[in-house]
Amino acid sequence: MSTRTQPYHHGNLRPVLVDTAVELARSTGPDGVVLREVARRAGVSHNAAYRHFEDRGALLAEVADRAMTQLEQAMRARADAVTATDPVQRAVDRLGETGRAYVEFAIAEPGLFAVAFTSPEGVAEHRDPDSAAGPYAFLNAVLDDLVEVGVLPRERRAGADEACWAMVHGFAELHVHGPLREVPAEAREEMLESVLAVIRRGLIGQDPA
Amino acid sequence: MSTRTQPYHHGNLRPVLVDTAVELARSTGPDGVVLREVARRAGVSHNAAYRHFEDRGALLAEVADRAMTQLEQAMRARADAVTATDPVQRAVDRLGETGRAYVEFAIAEPGLFAVAFTSPEGVAEHRDPDSAAGPYAFLNAVLDDLVEVGVLPRERRAGADEACWAMVHGFAELHVHGPLREVPAEAREEMLESVLAVIRRGLIGQDPA
DNA sequence: ATCCGATGTGGACACCGACAACATCAACCG
DNA sequence: CGGTTGATGTTGTCGGTGTCCACATCGGAT
Numbered sequence: 001m002s003t004r005t006q007p008y009h010h011g012n013l014r015p016v017l018v019d020t021a022v023e024l025a026r027s028t029g030p031d032g033v034v035l036r037e038v039a040r041r042a043g044v045s046h047n048a049a050y051r052h053f054e055d056r057g058a059l060l061a062e063v064a065d066r067a068m069t070q071l072e073q074a075m076r077a078r079a080d081a082v083t084a085t086d087p088v089q090r091a092v093d094r095l096g097e098t099g100r101a102y103v104e105f106a107i108a109e110p111g112l113f114a115v116a117f118t119s120p121e122g123v124a125e126h127r128d129p130d131s132a133a134g135p136y137a138f139l140n141a142v143l144d145d146l147v148e149v150g151v152l153p154r155e156r157r158a159g160a161d162e163a164c165w166a167m168v169h170g171f172a173e174l175h176v177h178g179p180l181r182e183v184p185a186e187a188r189e190e191m192l193e194s195v196l197a198v199i200r201r202g203l204i205g206q207d208p209a
Numbered sequence: 210m211s212t213r214t215q216p217y218h219h220g221n222l223r224p225v226l227v228d229t230a231v232e233l234a235r236s237t238g239p240d241g242v243v244l245r246e247v248a249r250r251a252g253v254s255h256n257a258a259y260r261h262f263e264d265r266g267a268l269l270a271e272v273a274d275r276a277m278t279q280l281e282q283a284m285r286a287r288a289d290a291v292t293a294t295d296p297v298q299r300a301v302d303r304l305g306e307t308g309r310a311y312v313e314f315a316i317a318e319p320g321l322f323a324v325a326f327t328s329p330e331g332v333a334e335h336r337d338p339d340s341a342a343g344p345y346a347f348l349n350a351v352l353d354d355l356v357e358v359g360v361l362p363r364e365r366r367a368g369a370d371e372a373c374w375a376m377v378h379g380f381a382e383l384h385v386h387g388p389l390r391e392v393p394a395e396a397r398e399e400m401l402e403s404v405l406a407v408i409r410r411g412l413i414g415q416d417p418a
Numbered sequence: 419a420t421c422c423g424a425t426g427t428g429g430a431c432a433c434c435g436a437c438a439a440c441a442t443c444a445a446c447c448g
Numbered sequence: 449c450g451g452t453t454g455a456t457g458t459t460g461t462c463g464g465t466g467t468c469c470a471c472a473t474c475g476g477a478t
Binding site: 029031117118119129130131132136158159160162163165166167168169170171172173174177178179181182191194195197198199200201202203205 | 381382383
Binding site: 218219220222253254255256257260261 | 455456457458459
């Protein structure tokens with residue numbers, strides 16, 4: 001009689017749950033990642049997720065880690081696409097592209113970006129304390145290259161990472177969820193260039209285009 | 210028989226609700242502002258708030274506006290406390306103090322800061338599109354002074370506001386909710402100084418202490 | 419063949435935001 | 449002075465959510 005449409009055990013539930021949660025986060029942000037909805041979409045009963053995640057927070061933390069990885073890959077891809085051959089120009093361009101990629105990702109994937117950097121009730125506890133290690137490490141490598149090439153004075157290297165990160169992160173926040181979210185794309189890109197120029201002058205001391 | 214401990218009509222509910230919501234936001238952030246809890250603390254039944262606010266979002270938007278005002282006042286106070294008499298030094302110091310106040314407020318009042326800049330489900334609709342006008346306008350005034358005094362080249366004035374705002378906002382976000390939230394206060398302050406120095410060099414071109 | 423631990427289910431509970439119907443009360447109008 | 453009306457507050461309810469508990473199923477080790 002039992003037509004057994006679905007096996008009792010899913011067999012591969014955990015990754016499916018994470019994928020589903022990522023999809024949900026993309027379209028509706030952190031608050032949209034609702035355990036019961038994730039379960040529904042995965043074709044499984046509510047509660048099934050509790051066999052694989054201690055908490056809703058634990059699932060969200062997993063999504064956040066994935067988002068961080070995607071962000072890092074976006075940065076890396078843009079930086080590696082720089083074509084300049086002159087070492088100085090190349091290092092400078094790579095810094096700019098890294099920043100552009102950061103903002104671009106935030107704009108293109110606001111939900112994932114929000115999850116990556118948000119630690120609402122009960123999520124923080126489950127997050128790797130340095131889940132941002134990937135993007136941050138990459139930025140540091142780019143900055144080290146600037147020193148190597150001789151365009152960033154070594155005595156200014158300390159704090160440069162924070163400055164770059166804060167700048168693009170703030171820009172992204174303001175434009176994604178913040179008060180500047182209504183600014184049209186064209187004006188935003190213009191602003192970004194001018195902001196990146198400030199960073200360039202602040203670090204390098206000149207403005208080699 | 211009815212000992213009438215409380216009058217049926219509160220008589221002054223709306224402001225009390227806002228105050229209570231602000232208090233709640235201070236201690237638990239946006240998600241902590243729960244309509245039923247606000248009502249409870251105000252000694253009134255759930256639903257009473259619906260006579261004064263269309264929505265939970267409307268109440269939260271009101272809290273956000275208050276937070277913005279407080280932020281602006283904090284910036285203004287710090288900037289006005291600058292003692293330098295030399296016009297150039299004074300203008301430069303005022304910019305630094307404005308930035309410090311921004312970050313200081315975010316650290317001291319993480320809940321309010323989060324509410325001020327968050328637009329979760331159904332809050333954005335109720336918010337004044339430029340609720341950040343206060344702090345932003347003040348920053349612009351400070352930057353205009355820098356031009357007036359001759360230390361900020363006029364052709365760099367455009368975009369300078371965005372750069373300053375993005376920098377301190379990003380710094381605050383990273384340290385309040387973000388990946389740098391575990392950084393101890395001392396190290397954070399050191400980072401802030403170095404970040405402010407980058408902005409100073411990026412705008413003014415030199416580093417007058 | 420049997421047992422057992424891992425995995426999935428169904429049901430419950432407390433909490434929340436929102437809606438609807440009703441209660442109270444003051445101000446206004448005759 | 450009495451009635452009506454509109455603003456304000458209350459109770460009850462509904463659907464939705466996270467989480468806990470007891471139970472069901474099933475594959476692999478014994």
